Amino acid sequence: xxxxxxxxKGGTGKSTLAVNTAFSETMNRRFSSIALVELDPQGTLxxxxxxxxxxxxxPGKVSFHHISSTQKEVFQQGIKSxxxxxxxxxxxxxxxxxxxxxTRFACAFCDVVIIPMRMSTNxxxxxxxxxxxxxxxxxxAVPEKNxxxxxxxxxxxxxxxxxxxxxxxxxxxPPQIACLPAxxxxxxxxxxxxxxxxNLNEYAKLVASNKKYTQQVAKAREDIERISQTxxxxxxxxxxxx
Numbered sequence: 001x002x003x004x005x006x007x008x009k010g011g012t013g014k015s016t017l018a019v020n021t022a023f024s025e026t027m028n029r030r031f032s033s034i035a036l037v038e039l040d041p042q043g044t045l046x047x048x049x050x051x052x053x054x055x056x057x058x059p060g061k062v063s064f065h066h067i068s069s070t071q072k073e074v075f076q077q078g079i080k081s082x083x084x085x086x087x088x089x090x091x092x093x094x095x096x097x098x099x100x101x102x103t104r105f106a107c108a109f110c111d112v113v114i115i116p117m118r119m120s121t122n123x124x125x126x127x128x129x130x131x132x133x134x135x136x137x138x139x140x141a142v143p144e145k146n147x148x149x150x151x152x153x154x155x156x157x158x159x160x161x162x163x164x165x166x167x168x169x170x171x172x173x174p175p176q177i178a179c180l181p182a183x184x185x186x187x188x189x190x191x192x193x194x195x196x197x198x199n200l201n202e203y204a205k206l207v208a209s210n211k212k213y214t215q216q217v218a219k220a221r222e223d224i225e226r227i228s229q230t231x232x233x234x235x236x237x238x239x240x241x242x
Contacts, residue, residue, distance in 0.1 A: 001031070001235045002089045004110035006103055008130040009123075010095035012116040013154050015045055016190050017227070018092040022062050023199040026228035027088060034062045035086035039075060039102045040094035041068045051197030072101060079109065100134060107138050107149070112235045115177075116154035116184060119168050127151075132174060139176050150178050150234055152227065155186040158219070182230040185223055189216045200224060 003021070005014040015038075021027055022036040038045040046066040052059070063086070067078045083089050093106045107113055115131065117123050139146050151173060153165045162183060169179035193203040200221050207213035 001087070001112070001232075002083055002091070002110045003112050003114065003231060003235070004091040004093055004106035005114050005116065006093045006106050006110075006131070007116055008096055008100060008103055009126050012095070012118075012123075013184055013190070014095075014116060015040075015092050016194075017114070017116060017152075017184060017224075018090050019045065019048070019194070020200050020224045021228045021231065022090045023060070023201060024224050024228040025201075026225050026232065027090075028061055030232060031088035032061065033086045033088070035065055035082045035089040036062055037065045037067065037079065037082060037089060037091045039067055039091060039106075041070065042094070043068065045092060048194055048197055053197075055197050057197055057202060070101065072105070075102070076105060076109075079105075100130070103131070104134055104138075107134055108142070108145075111148065112231060113149045114180065114231065115149065115151045117151045117169075118155050119153060119165060124172055132177070135176060136174075146176055147178070147237070149176060150180040152180045152182065152184055154184040156183045158185045158187065160185075180227075180230055180234065182227045183223075184227065185219075187216065187220050187223070189213070189220045193217070193220070 005018050007014055018036060022034050027034060043066055045064070049064040065082050067075045069075050091106055091110065093102050096103050117127060135149050151169050153169060156165055165183055166179050166181065173179060193200050198206065200217060204214070204217045204221065207217060
């Protein structure tokens with residue numbers, strides 16, 4: 001299975017989601033080998049992974065790959081090579097204001113495309129003007145891709161009415177795009193967990209003596225497990241429809 005976290009604008013939580021779904025208990029129970037792939041030339045995750053190496057943190061089933069090339073043939077070949085040797089590949093796609101080469105590739109190549117998106121008119125406008133035309137073009141060329149694109153409501157209030165979130169996106173999204181029945185809440189723990197190369201599971205051990213932080217990270221881990229379970233379910237439905 002190949003999963004891509006895609007959004008043309010930055011700061012939507014793609015990297016946080018890619019990292020923590022890769023290390024989630026759900027994904028690690030389901031898949032024997034997991035490749036976490038960063039296509040961002042800035043190498044944000046690359047720096048985070050190097051910190052992990054310095055701390056000698058156990059990657060378990062997860063391997064990391066950074067492809068910084070902007071040459072289409074180079075990164076396409078790299079991605080295909082990685083996918084041949086891993087049962088699951090999770091791609092973190094950079095925000096791209098122009099060109100959108102990586103975005104186009106991910107939308108065409110991935111089995112499931114997850115689009116983190118806020119409940120806001122600005123995000124709605126950015127999606128419709130920048131990402132949706134790419135998706136529409138791909139589905140027109142390959143009708144089988146219909147059903148593989150899912151918005152994930154992002155940075156929702158932890159106490160938000162989930163039915164309200166889902167109804168909001170159901171009303172604004174075009175028919176080719178579904179709303180994932182899960183949310184990515186706004187939690188301060190997501191801003192702090194990755195210091196020194198930690199994932200959420202490792203951060204939980206670090207703050208185990210602090211009751212407040214322990215409760216916060218427990219809720220965040222529940223978020224990620226729910227998202228991971230839902231993504232697998234969507235992927236399996238796409239396989240059944242082929």
